[in-house]
Amino acid sequence: MTYHNPPTPPRKSATFDDASLAEIRRAAATGIYDIRGGGTKKKLPHFDDLSFLGASMSRYPLEGYRERCDTSVTLGTRFAAKPLHLKIPITIAGMSFGALSGPAKEALGRGATLSGTSTTTGDGGMTDEERGHSDLLVYQYLPSRYGMNPADLRRADAIEIVIGQGAKPGGGGMLLGQKISDRVAEMRTLPKGIDQRSACRHPDWTGPDDLEIKILELREITDWEKPIYIKVGGSRPYYDTALAVKAGADVVVVDGMQGGTAATQDVFIENVGQPTLACIRPAVKALQDLGMHRKVQLVVSGGIRNGADVAKALALGADAVSIGTAALVAIGDNDPKWEREYNALGTTAGAYDDWHEGKDPAGITTQDPELAARLDPVAAGRRLANYLKVMTLEAQTIARACGHNHLHNLEPEDLCALTIEAAAMAQVPLAGTDWIPGKTGL
């Protein structure tokens, strides 16, 4: 008797899903890994997995439109003679001129200035447009030291030593030849049109002990005026934060795995680092263990999208947050109005991530003068300011509902977690229980 196999409906594998299959084919056809911009695309435990409890019998809420809820924050109070006074606890993260166009950098500066907050340079140095349009500008000190010079160091308002980024802890920078225009090449002292891979390690120090001396040098050069931040990728947040404090940082920036990048290998973005949610409590604990919480400020970034995310990060103990991707979207990145052009590039609005190719229809992640001219820096700056205002109002709405007259008064006790993973990572109880996984005796 012959075996008869009745037909079954086609079923795709969850392991070999469409994206995995497509990547195998792409790798086989091209022989090179995929490079792209943005952050991880897989679903990770995130701020959405937390919920605020709000006020109740035992907690008194504040009146929505009448009672004040302060949003200000001062960064750099530990050693710097001139700390940064921000009106809102949301800063614009470091994104390089080179990755972004001149008008895009200008727009970020304008938006931040309108909102009373700071923006940050990036790999590749400081441009005059950016300095001119940013009231408060943080100058990144990166392994590549492209464009690094003491005059820019002095005209910065703060210095951010970049050890790592959440999208690629342990990775260096990448700017492919297509984006090395004359101006970018000149700023970086490199030939035009070559692929430029920035180093992943600083050239003149290796560990936290050397870093302490490097910070001394930077402080001496800038006469102890400027706050010095240390930015780390979300990798070992407890120890990295503790070592940053030991090395003498005024501010620690912890960038989680969802953080965006201008261009990195997809395998790196998707498979290295810890989710932002998992980084905050260990970083706060390190500060608390050293008696430095609120004395050394903690800035958290990686996947911050709205005022609820801001409120949650602050409730978990951060002093401020920083945004990259969301700021780009606010100024026009991936806007559906360019859908036809995204289609021509083989993608769709919301999924466009080949920022390294320099063909951005929105004129943001490009060095092509015609495309860059599409972005009006004044209007785009206004959009960013609007967005920052909405985020701030949203965070205030939540804080008032929890009974707080300052965003910094938000507490872990204001939160519950909707999943076990989030409960474990954020160290707040799973909703409906008093259970925090990993904590005994509760």
Add this chain to the structure above:
Amino acid sequence: MPYFDLSETPLRELNRALHAIAPGANDREFEVANPRGSHAVAVGCQAPVAVTIKGSVGYYCAGMNSAATITVHGSAGPGVAENMMSGTVIVEGDASQYAGATGRGGLLVIKGNAASRCGISMKGIDIVVHGDIGHMSAFMGQSGHLVVLGNAGDALGDSLYEAKLFVRGTVKSLGADCVEKEMRPEHHAVLAALLEKAGVTGVETTEFKRYGSARKLYNFNIDNADAY
């Protein structure tokens, strides 16, 4: 002449005084005694002053120097003259790792030997080492000149961009994408000028070999993956 004895005066006062020099000021010769390995001595200078340091210094001496002439009568710790913009830094003794790292201009002269990673990521600085240099020197060097009268260690010029390297002695090994290149008349001329500026006498440019980038790694090519 302003005189700072670092065994009595805090480092801050020295650097503050150096930063406060007004254009046209008369006091342009500083002497620093008893550095005793202090870090960040005479960093961030911006005026054409002469700073004479009597003794050995720690990390980052003369860091980010612009315009000043700084002489160390002793040896220098890691990162001497790092990110120098212009001016001259002279080390009479030896220099530790990363001498002249990321320097963008000016002249660094090391009369003794320099340790590993001399001229790492150099971006326009000229470095002349009378003795030997350690491994991984001129790593990712982008621009400027590194002249070595002695020998070079392993992996010289690894991932080199456009910095030009001249070595009189032996090179233990070359790094990825660094190759020996022909010494043409213009290279002899550049080298002769550098030797003169650095006070080197009795040495012919014909005794040197030139090394530079093969430029094979400038644009990613999967068939070069073994080199990475």
